[in-house]
Amino acid sequence: MLNSTAAPLKRSTVEKVINKQIFMLFLVLLVMSLISAIASEIWRKRTVNTHWYLFLKETNVASFGFNLLTFVILYNNLIPISLQVTLEMVKFAQAIFINWDLDMYYAPTDTPAMARTSNLNEELGQIKYIFSDKTGTLTRNEMEFKQCSIAGIRYEEELEESSMIAEMKKSNEQAKKIREFMVALSVCHTVVPERDEDNPTIITYQASSPDEQALVVGARKYGVMFHTRTPSHVVISVNDVDEKYEILNVIEFTSTRKRMSVVVRTPEGKLTLMVKGADSVICERLSPNQPIREVTMQHLEEFATLGLRTLCIATTDLSEATYSHWKEDYHQASTAIVDREKKVAAIAEKIEKNLTLLGATAIEDKLQDGVPESIDKLARAGIKIWVLTGDKQETAINIGFSSKLLKQGMEIVVLNTDSLDETREELKKQQQPKRDGATALVVDGQTLEYALSYDCRQDFITFAVECQAVICCRVSPLQKAELVELVKNHVKAITLAIGDGANDVGMIQAAHVGIGISGVEGLQAVCASDYAISQFRFLTKLLLVHGAWNYSRVTKLILYSFYKNICLYVIEFWFAVVSGWSGQIVFERWIIGLYNVIFTAAPPLALGLFDRHSTVKNLLQCPALYEVSQNSTLFNVQIFWLWIINAVYHSVILFWMPVCALSHDIAFKDGKVGDYLFLGNMVYTYVVITVCLKAGLETSAWTMLSHLSIWGSIASWFLFLAVYSHMWPTFDLAPVMVGMDKYVFGCFLFWMMLLLVPFAALIRDFAWAAAQRTLCKNMRQEVQELEKANLDPTTAVQNVSRKK
């Protein structure tokens, strides 16, 4: 709880941009309404005495405020309310697509990916920094006791009977030491044994920490089996002889203490404190004169370079007097109401001293499948990866190499200092001339504390964000969150944190996107996360495919929704120009009401759900494609307003072309003339067609459903017009529409314009798209073309990025 922060409400960057633009658009709406209302007032002043048929004098209701309101209502859909609804639906479905993805399903634990929020789907396409926990995230969190160092002798696990077991059978000094070591392993822990109901000889262990479990299992392998735990006792069997240890106190592991210890009464009646913990904390507390200290340290280093997790084991005997005195203090501290953890730690210090080093353990935590490949891909996608781990520096560097986070040829800067001044010096050195190659930074927890202090913070972060990879060792959960916050504020880039344990919750909540690994270490991380996956390697598909797709889809959907509404509603403005600024609508009211509900509802949905700018294969093979969405090149304020301008341009063509065509009024072969709604329905038809085709133009991959949405929408309008024209007088609805189907569909001019107007509107868009692709092709388009030609896109992408 100490490390927890309040859960934040996360919103995507795209959404924030949109909110700002909606505000701007609202101002535009107000300005347009104001212009219209003022024009209306002027028009009225000038016509009130002359245009007798309008009875402007008889009813004097048209006040300025009323007019303004009329126009605000008339133009209200410049801000597409339907966008929010469409967006919610689409994002919800996108989240379901993530859950459905078979590539992110982990069969051994029967876990599919889980999108716990749908707010951040598009944010996944913009990640620049990944903060990853190591244990359980990059690794499997399945610990295996691999090696140990006892009394200065290193034992490696061998396939056959190990040398240690052989030695244990002897009865020399070393055998005694080994025995003592193993007993410590099987007594000093909080593991609970569980006997199989059918076969009581089979014992499984339930542990909160996989390390402890590995140690207990390891000890069992060497003949010291822990099998029973009662509230006050631990029973182990040493070479099939039961020994009963009375557990007097357990001082638990915390991330600040970095050790745990138990006070036991041995079967012989001696009082003993057994401690296991990180080498740094144990070493500080050893009694002087430890002959094996140097050699054990040597072994620890060797273990770490192999990428093994290390722990030191030590004991000390206690006198009855010291213990009984200490017991009182401890009892008080452990029942304290405030600051219990701190108090317990302080009391524990009093007893955890003068330790005798028994040896060290080395536990292997294997990398998960596909981690090196994934890290490589993510790095090639321009994502910088920070690994935050509690491990030793050597262990972390080793894991860094084996996971391809660090590569040969990379310059590795190790910051490992003991004081603030030293840290500052080191950082100053790093500010010197820029290096050519990639740089990796390895920083130690202690140094990090200095580096994050106020006067070094800026130097540190400026240097760190430039590094291709950063490894922070021995960091506390709070530091993890602090680092994420720091980077988030410093570079204004989108960050992602991924972790599996309770200690990652802070950073998962701090980052823009939090990913939880649904693994061995419980559910806290998953509960705090936005997306849960069960393997680190699924991250590549989540980001490079779902993220890139969703970003592209959502941005297209947003731009398109604004476009289609502006396209239609600016026409109201054009009509106001010719209708005396009276606020008359050129369309029938239900027809305009159903615009977003029926006639143009499907194309944005199809864009948001089914569009695929590149195939899965290419997105994974050419991670560089990710940079398109990462750098917001296809969606920003400029592009947003270009779309708006385009929409206005389309509305000009869509309204004024039919107006010019009908300027003779004579629309029909038999000399009859149309009316305002005839013009309106004509214009509306062209709007629906143009807007639907524009959706087609934006669609990169036309699936069956895209076809259905586009052609179906157009068809739905024609169908609706045919039916709706026959409502009146059977229903008290739309008398103005009577005969519209017959006369609109029966008009040669209508069909001729049907070919002409949408084409005239879209020709610019077509030409622009083609010119853009021909003259300055982007990488995404290059890949699309190569894919079509059945060529391998990877080499081409490399060429493109090299040109840059």
Next chain:
Amino acid sequence: MMSSSESEDKGPSRRPKDTKFKQQKLPAWQPIMTAGTVLPVFFAIGIAFVPLGVALLITADNVQEKIIPYTHCKPVAGTAASSHDTCAEYISNNTGATCQCHINFSLKEDFRGDVYMYYGLTNFYQNHRRYVKSRNDNQLRGVKQSKSTDDCDPFYMTENDTTRYYYAPCGAIANSMFNDTLKLNFVSHATLVSVGLLKKDIAWTTDRTIKFKNPEGKTLKEAFKGTIKPVNWQKAVYELDPDDDSNNGYQNEDLIVWMRTAALPNFRKLYRRVNHTEQFVEGLPKGNYTLLVDYNYPVVGFDGEKKMIPDDDILAGREEPVPWHRVLGRRQPLHTPGHHLPHRPHPSRQEVSLSSRFFTAT
């Protein structure tokens, strides 16, 4: 299948279904637009538009049009109006009066095929919001005293001391119905031949069959009992065409045409079709014609305003370059309110146009 054997043990597996839809693998067509693909398409569409353009050119050539403005026509000598310079002036001084004027014009070409006669109004805002909704479609359908009538206000009903009279038809659109009468004479070898004009089948057929019906009654006059003619009308709705019952009352096609409100402030409406059955079978031959106008419809100002307003066209043209928005408004002396009848100042210009139709199948 591993998962299926697992699912037998542990209940349903959470393994997602491997369908094309769920895995987002629906086959797709990926159009790629480059200059290489788009230019040929443009070219093809361009070629496809060529016959369209040719067809348009041909029809445009076949369309013949003659426009005769008569806003400021002179009254026929020897009538009551002849003391005035123009008919417009006369009727603005004599509300409700009729002024006759004749306009001679000539057609330089034969007008072949069916010839239609339109009247046109400029700067007349039939598309104004308050105007457009000022009608009652149920009333026009013959439903007596329908409930929703607010739209027609202030032309819904009128009350004298005891009785209520409903305007038939109600509303501003009907109230401002165009009521000039136009006739056409052909001057053939110094003799006048009247050109036969058909007054039916000029409105939308759906309007005639569905939207406009007279109310029930023994006679038409009886059917409209309890109603009163709109304030600006010279005669009641059941007197619109005394010669033809099927063209009278709400079913009068001139009314129906007028009630379909135009989209733009400069509009024309079909007035008559030239009768080609006995005479003028080929169309209208070139030569001299006379347009005979019964001028009723006020389009220029009256009540002394006229004197302060010089020629509309000149001033209007100077003020407003946008052609369809020739606003006439200038500062005018305030009227003293109190007249119940609306003053009837003017839209700027009124014209009649003759035009043969667009797509003659000669």
